[in-house]
Amino acid sequence: MVRAGLAAVFVLVLFVVVAPLARAEPTHAIAMHGDPKYPPDFTHFDYVNPDAPKGGTLRLAWRGGFDSLNPYIIKGRPPIGIGLTYDTLMTASADEPFSHYGLVAESIETPDDRSWVIFRLNPDARFHDGHPITAEDVLFSFDVLREHGAPLYRFYYKDVDGAEALDDHTIKFTFSTDMNRELPLVLGQVPLLPKHYWEGRDFAETTLEPPVTSGPYRIADFEPGRFIRYERVKDYWGNDLPVTAGTYNFDAIVYDYYRDETVMVEALKAGDYDFRSEYVAKTWATAFDGEDLEAGRLVKRVFETSQVAPTQGYVMNMRRPPFDDPAVREAMAYAFDFAWANQNLFYGSYTRTRSNFDNSELAATGVPEGDELALLEPFRDQLPPRLFTEEYNPPSVEEAGNIRSNLRRGLEILREAGWTVQDGVMTNAETGQTLAFEILLRQPSMERLTLPYVQNLKRMGVEATVRIVDTAQFVNRVNTFDFDMISAIWAQSDSPGNEQRDFWSSETANVEGSRNLPGVTSPVVDALVEEVIRADSREDLVTAVHALDRVLQWTFYLVPHYHEENDRVVFWNRFGIPEVTPDSGAAVMTWWIDPEKDAALRAAGVLTDR
Structure with a gap:
């Protein structure tokens, strides 16, 4: 499976089954091949700081525009970062080839031949409007994505033969083949949509009404083509899970939209936003020299990666x-x-x-x-x-x-x-x-x-x-x-x-x-x-x-x-960064605002409140 970037934030990780074919036992995680890295009693991923402080605003930039808040259909252009507002059954680790760990699903069960999978939902999981996430919501999400979502979902779920709610918090998917080992992990990535919200609405159409979601962030404000602001859900139901420890540390994340890459570069240098992944070699080599770079206020850094090149x-x-x-x-x-x-x-x-x-x-x-x-x-x-x-x-x-x-x-x-x-x-x-x-x-x-x-x-x-x-x-x-x-x-x-x-x-x-x-x-x-x-x-x-x-x-x-075999980034030196970098490179959603560094930049007149 393809790992998502900032636009979809983290893709989920699943669990492994070690029971004999005749029986399957619930477990906390699943790997595509072999065993998952982290045991059932793990408290956090190795590449996060579980004690990272919360607070501040991460300011980012994107090119183009958006005209819809539904990211799961081909109509319209959704905003960058919208995946921050959604939960999935499971979440992926960034330091394994393909393993998933429980998020909304507190356990997963699948036999050795992976001909079916059962997810048991965390009874504490909630949408932002307070409604519990139930097996009916999972069924609805699966069905509406397959029938009305972007074409990729139809092909992702092609080998799913049936789905049923065993009770309010348990759902079983059965497969038409025992030759698709990835399907339990694929289903763990289903974005969860509230049935009570979407019934009566046309899922296949674009919308600028912020939908009800359940993720660590919600949409706070936006203007199509100009900006979108996400705010951290402070009472997010999943705050205390091992898979979220040390992540989602910013109280707000703002994406400003630009029409021109050159203007975006100049905006970063002017302090209008905080972080940029640089893909243009000439820009990387020539655009960021100057007093701020020499003084350490602006940082150019290469993060080594071992992921497959695009x-x-x-x-x-x-x-x-x-x-x-x-x-x-x-x-x-x-x-x-x-x-x-x-x-x-x-x-x-x-x-x-x-x-x-x-x-x-x-x-x-x-x-x-x-x-x-x-x-x-x-x-x-x-x-x-x-x-x-x-x-x-x-x-x-x-x-x-x-x-x-x-x-x-x-x-x-x-x-x-x-x-x-x-x-x-x-x-x-x-x-x-x-x-x-x-x-x-x-x-x-x-x-x-x-x-x-x-x-x-x-x-x-x-x-x-x-x-x-x-x-x-x-x-x-x-x-x-x-x-x-x-x-x-x-x-x-x-x-x-x-x-x-x-x-x-x-x-x-x-x-x-x-x-x-x-x-x-x-x-x-x-x-x-x-x-x-x-x-x-x-x-x-x-x-x-x-x-x-x-x-x-x-x-x-x-x-x-x-x-480019590594990850080139430029950022203002206001962040705390975990000691361990995952294989995928700079994981900005595990960073945090360092109060002393932030104060130093403000004293230098680089940063202003917005």
């Missing part, structure tokens, strides 16, 4: 010409000069992406052998022969800027596929179709990377144009697959599972709002996704992911970009 690149829409032709897709990568971009734009700070699971043991390397080869062998006649004899690597150059040999190779691939240059334009010799397409962007900062790419394409006779649109238009066009090529990113997980259906399966290729952006429709990919989901051990999972990764690599759906 997949980023130019995604080609295989549903329409010209990218329904695999030769065209392969050729497009030969015009992208990563070495030049890394040297001239990124200060040499990035690593080239070559896998869908880079920076981890899940990345496919070399050629398939052993168990992976056995897994791929039945599909040999459906796969390119090179997959079995060559390691996939994106085109590279020996010298930055010297891309002529790559362009020649790209031209060769196109000519072998029946394309020829006519009057300077690449043209299909049979159909007369010219090789022209639009690159759709929503971030102006991507233009400096894309325009040199367009120039290289032009040298191959390819007519590519760049169009930058606002966030609302971009999201709408991507949700309806109305694009030729886009720059996109997938967050991947240390423990891939059911989300891979939404990413790559044939049944999601034409479902609006799915994350199968390139439109992958491959029986081989479908089969390998199911192998990933049914993997019975960590070893089997790694083997299945290698096979899936390798087939996706040779599908050429992506012109791979790059990734």
Whole structure:
């Protein structure tokens, strides 16, 4: 499963079952494979300070806007941070590949084959309006998300055969298969919606009425497109749980919205907000020098991570010409000069992406052998022969800027596929179709990377144009697959599972709002996704992911970009930070306001009350 970021805050962690197949015993947590790290009597996660003081306001920023307070449908744009207001049955630890611990569910029960799961709810769990969270609310949440929520829920819950409330605080889910080990954990992540509130309302429609929720924060104030303010629920029912100890330490969290990244950077330097994750190498290298940095009032810090790198690149829409032709897709990568971009734009700070699971043991390397080869062998006649004899690597150059040999190779691939240059334009010799397409962007900062790419394409006779649109238009066009090529990113997980259906399966290729952006429709990919989901051990999972990764690599759906292997952040020095950093990097929801540091910044005139 993919771990959520600040927008969804923490994803839940589950519990492990050690009972024999004929019997299952309730337990406090569950792991995808093996045993969970923390025992039943644990008091807090290792990466928090359980004695962290509460108080103060965390000021953050986000780009774009929002027009709906319902984050679980494809209509509208929800505000960042809305996940802070919701509870789930379980919550994930940030220092394990995939384990969940009880939140609203005080225990979980599932047999060795994981063919069903029972959650027993904490009788103290309450919505913010005082109503208890019951099994009926869990059933309602499951049903409404599957029927009216974003498409990913339909595919996440595909193998759930039935759900029933055994009593007011106990719910059982039964599965149509015993080959989906992740399902108990997936169901532990169901966001809990109050049945008494949503009955009589249309869940599928956008709303700006703050809904009733149960999480550690509630919406205090907002203005669409400008800001949203969350306040800590001081009598939150879950305050004393081990999974919440040392977290949610700020009395308020405010997100201000900006339309321009440059303005956002300047606003941080001016002290208008507190914390920024920096993804632009040039900004990281040049924008934050100055007196405040030298004096230690502003901090630049790299947090080492060991999480799977996200997949980023130019995604080609295989549903329409010209990218329904695999030769065209392969050729497009030969015009992208990563070495030049890394040297001239990124200060040499990035690593080239070559896998869908880079920076981890899940990345496919070399050629398939052993168990992976056995897994791929039945599909040999459906796969390119090179997959079995060559390691996939994106085109590279020996010298930055010297891309002529790559362009020649790209031209060769196109000519072998029946394309020829006519009057300077690449043209299909049979159909007369010219090789022209639009690159759709929503971030102006991507233009400096894309325009040199367009120039290289032009040298191959390819007519590519760049169009930058606002966030609302971009999201709408991507949700309806109305694009030729886009720059996109997938967050991947240390423990891939059911989300891979939404990413790559044939049944999601034409479902609006799915994350199968390139439109992958491959029986081989479908089969390998199911192998990933049914993997019975960590070893089997790694083997299945290698096979899936390798087939996706040779599908050429992506012109791979790059990734940063660590977490780069800039923040005003007003925080206390736990001694232990989890594998996922800077966990700002475990930080707290340090009164002495905060006072020093105020004395220096950097911070003012808002």
